Amino acid sequence: MKSFNGGFMKGIRIIVTYQCNFLCHHCRYRCAPYKRGFMNQDEFEKRALDAIKDGYNNYIIIEGGEVFLNPSMLFKYLKKIKDIEIKKYVVTNGFWGNLDIYFRILKNLKDIGLAGIILEYDYFHKPFIDEDKLKGAIDKVLKNDLELIFKGILLTDDISTYEDIETLKEIKKLMRPINCKVIFESTDKKFRTEIHKRWTLDEKLILFKNNA
Ligand code: SF4
Structure with missing residues (x-):
């Protein structure tokens, strides 16, 4: 995504909750159902x-936890x-992919200015979600003409x-049939610095x- 890897963008990431229905091993903010x-x-x-x-005015990412637990x-x-x-943008794990009502929720969110969905998925998310739900979420995002971005965690910089x-x-x-962007983050401090530089x-x- 040009706006995220151009190097000159100034944006905001705002963590609004630590509640999540998943319990991923690597979760940066130690989010959990309880x-x-x-x-x-x-x-x-x-x-x-x-x-x-203060000038952070190119993008805002609303993230949790799972924000869609409370639309x-x-x-x-x-x-x-x-x-x-x-x-x-909003980050989500896509748990709502097979729930019809979320098609309308996304439409209404778009009507009040949502530009896109950042869908978290990687090896660590996989135990918590099945492919049908993910595909349902992707379908709802694309049919609402929202931007779709994948976000995944990598442990190594050489995929080893x-x-x-x-x-x-x-x-x-997941990306094969569609044209969308991917953001990779890392749990490793050095690598994270390098990849995030862009x-x-x-x-x-x-x-x-x-953080209750
Ligand atoms: S889905 Fe995201 S917020 Fe929830 S536990 Fe996993 S990494 Fe953390």
């Missing part, structure tokens, strides 16, 4: 607008920044582990403070 709470919409607005004023909060967040010209080989294989399989150098991370 964690509760979402960032209040007024706090979201204030912290996002402050960051935008009404997502609507509230997007309404708060509805009139701000910034590309708006079994997990990484599986991740690449799985993502390639697209998150100027990203402001805002964390929900109630």
Whole structure:
């Protein structure tokens, strides 16, 4: 994605909850089903607008946890920044892929400014989701004419582990019929720095403070 790997983009990643229905081994924010709470919409607005004023104004990524566990909060967040010209994305694990109502939810989110969905999938997510749900999520995103981006974790920079080989294989399989972008992140600090240099150098991370 040009906007994420051009090197000159300044954006915001805002972690609004640590609640997730998955329990991935590598989860950066240690999200889990037993964690509760979402960032209040007024706090979201204030912290996002402050960051935008500071020049982080190319994109905003709303992330958790799994934000789609509470779509009404997502609507509230997007309404708060509805009139701000910034590309708006949401990260999700796609658990809702086989739930028809999410087609309409995505449509309504697009109507209030959502630009795209970042779908997390890799070796570590695989035990928690089946392919049909993923395909359903992809279908709903594309039929709503939203941008689709995959996001996966790699453990090595030379794809030398079994997990990484599986991740690449799985993502390639899903991407084959469609034309979309992939973001790879790493759990390894050195590697993360290198890979992120191209697209998150100027990203402001805002964390929900109630890590209950
Ligand atoms: S789906 Fe994402 S947020 Fe949830 S546990 Fe896995 S990595 Fe963490």
